[in-house]
Amino acid sequence: MRKKCLFFVENEVDSSLEKLTCIDDNPLMCGIYLHLSRKGHVEPSHQDADFLSRRGPDALHTYKTISATEAAQWYLTFSSSVLSLRGNSVHAQPIIDDKSGSIFCWNGEAWFFDDAKVCGNDTQAISKRVFDSVGAQKNSDLAVLDVLDKIEGPYALVLYDAVSQKIYLGRDSLGRRSLLINDASIGIGELTVCSVTAGQSLSKIHEADAAFFTIIDLSTAEPTLYRARPKPPLPIINKQVPMDSHLFTRTPSGETISDLTTQLRSSLQIRVEDIPSYTAYGLNANPSKVAILFSGGLDCTLLARLTHDILPHHQQIDLLNVAFENPRVLNARATSKSITETPGSEVDTYETCPDRVTGRSSFLQLTQVCPERTWRFVATNVPYTEYLDNQATVIRLMHPHNTEMDLSITSALYFAARGHGTATISTSTQQVASYTTTARVLLSGLGADELFGGYARHAAAFARGGYQALNEELELDFLRIGSRNLGRDDRVIAHWGRETRYPFLDEKFVRFALQLPAWEKCGFRPGKPVPKHFETALTPEKIEDLHPEKMLLRCAMWQLGMKGTAAEKKRAIQFGARTAKMHAGKTKGTDTVTIEKPTPNLP
Incomplete structure (x- = not known):
């Protein structure tokens, strides 16, 4: 038909x-x-x-x-x-x-x-x-x-x-x-x-x-x-609870993994095809049309890997990665006897930032699995003084959201979406010291954690009350995503004249994800210990040994040839980019923000 x-x-x-x-x-x-x-x-x-x-x-x-x-x-x-x-x-x-x-x-x-x-x-x-x-x-x-x-x-x-x-x-x-x-x-x-x-x-x-x-x-x-x-009601989450979950294998079924890849690729296709070139920044040779907000984590790298399958290989894709100079972290390092490198150096400040480490690692995997495409890894380094200079703008953009956690998250998105930094090009040893992406469409992995159980609280809910408690937590996260995240993030990212597209939040994909039972999304199983979020994520020998959070996405990533990324642990953006608690003190994430400019007190 x-x-x-x-x-x-x-x-x-x-x-x-x-x-x-x-x-x-x-x-x-x-x-x-x-x-x-x-x-x-x-x-x-x-x-x-x-x-x-x-x-x-x-x-x-x-x-x-x-x-x-x-x-x-x-x-x-x-x-x-x-x-x-x-x-x-x-x-x-x-x-x-x-x-x-x-x-x-x-x-x-x-x-x-x-x-x-x-x-x-x-x-x-x-x-x-x-x-x-x-x-x-x-x-x-x-x-x-x-x-x-x-x-x-x-x-x-x-x-x-x-x-x-x-x-x-x-x-x-x-x-x-x-x-x-x-x-x-x-x-x-x-x-x-x-x-x-x-x-x-x-x-x-x-x-x-x-x-x-x-x-x-x-x-x-x-x-x-x-x-x-x-409005027509949102899709209802599948809250089915199994009679005997001990009979499940550790991983989702092969059919579900295949369906996930097909559905996500379809969602991506309508979002990345037929985008015009834009050359206002002076880059006339093969400008990038699509960029990805890229921490190197599972969600954004899966989008990058599937986008590669959709776009012609001559089109370049930019990977936007951001790292911050955080005085609190630097002061802690300066007083630690175990730190031997020079505190405050650029390598220490930015290249050891967690999202920079995982970003470069996943970038390398993409170049190895997809060598026929030119990938640009755009490293944005944000000094503390630049963060302060833009703080009032970020606070106005994120309003009426007004907490320290809002500021930590949106600061990372604000500077990442700017798309300016040092570009490493996959097909050569060349580095472009000052590069601004020409992409006006940015892909975000937002929604994957809410749909597939990626937060630590999902593991805690399962440990507390099994699949029933996990289902309740997943439903709560999905229903509040619009009020907690999306409008706020749109205001911050669109400030740079770019549009964010969320493949995981496509209506058809959401319906697919919500109708899956919890054990087809996650690897949580009775009697199986759930690794702590801070444990080292090493690439396992077998697919069954992947972290249980978002197991379905991990299995898809594994089958697409990127086993290292499939094993990456979940890390919140404010900790990965180091925008959380930018100055010393007992600040809580729920505290209301101010626009005061504390003394940096850099070591």
Whole structure:
């Protein structure tokens, strides 16, 4: 049976700034801004406009309109920036419907609509369907929501239905794109919706709920906000508990390993194919189109290995690896008698960073298993002073998340996504001292730990209550991933004009992973000791002796010829990159951050 494929074609294209109608082959990623006021139009501040432009460096346009009814008159200001990820031309958002006057801002990738693959321009396909649904004479909310519920892929959106005088805003059910609401002045008839923090008061900013769309009714004297009906529920995790788990082999079945590889390769394929070249950084010879946030760990290296199978071998792939100068670590080393190297030297500071060690090791394995491709290992070294200089920016980007742990994680992502460092090229002995990746698409392994039991707490849950407790912990982690991680990470990474894509969080792949029983994901077995997270990860002789966490992914990696990476232990990014506890003291991960600049006190 042939697969359905949606492709929308219009007879006329008008790209004038007056109408701002975008109907070409160019999907758009962007920054979104909407300000709603009773008093007048309010454009983004200089800093807000700068943050929006960084998310979408190819275009930034503003459109103003007035929504007037007998009850009230509202001034609506829309701004959208554009990051062009396909096609040869750039067209502006917001998108205006000539027929109804409705306005649509889209930040995302619609991979599928109503189970049909979206071919060509996803912005064109979705906006056409949305505009066809606005102004329905009866149940207008249902008509719009029926369209939005059929989208598969990461997105955030704002839709102004000029017929029904309603605004719809929200993001995908997993929360993979950022959309923030600032309702600090809602009492005097003002509201701001933005991809990043916007407005003078940050205290009332919160992320749009991924489980619902929010609707703002402008037909009343005061802006009425209410939740739309719940979105289609997320897939339910398989909580099956075996009658006799002692009969299981240590590893998942061969069929499941094969299915995992097939499903993940399919998820990757739609995310890495047909990406245009981008040469703004001056690299004109075979620029990289895809880069991977690369610690050298299991998840990101598995993505790299499978991406190699998909992309033509002449396309180079960049591996972005980050290491920090941490004064606390350096001071500890300086006072340790067992340290013989010179404290503070570059090799000591960066090359012994855990993620740098595993990164270079996995990079070497990739070059050996996949020698026909040129791989670039981009080593980003972040001095403590540079970390401090950028701290205020990172804190603003991650807001409303505001803990020390948030800062540790997002600092590593912020500098890694910048993509600038010293490049080691696999096909030569050459090192490029100053290199910035041209890739505008970054792959992340986020989601693998939540789906396949990669955290230490999963091992602890199994030790405490077997498969039942493990299932409960896995379900909790999956359900909160959007609120804990994804919007925050999108704001930080997109600041560099790059889009993060999460192959492990593809809807179809998620459904596959959640329907697997726990013993097919993990190697936890009754009577088998679970290695401590700090134990040395040596390459075992047999596949059965791999670490039990994420055993299914380890088996796939093993079968793909990278046994060393298959045995790598899990390490949190803040410890691997050494962004945790950047200065001495009794700071806890749950403490609220400050922007004070402590004295480095480097040895």
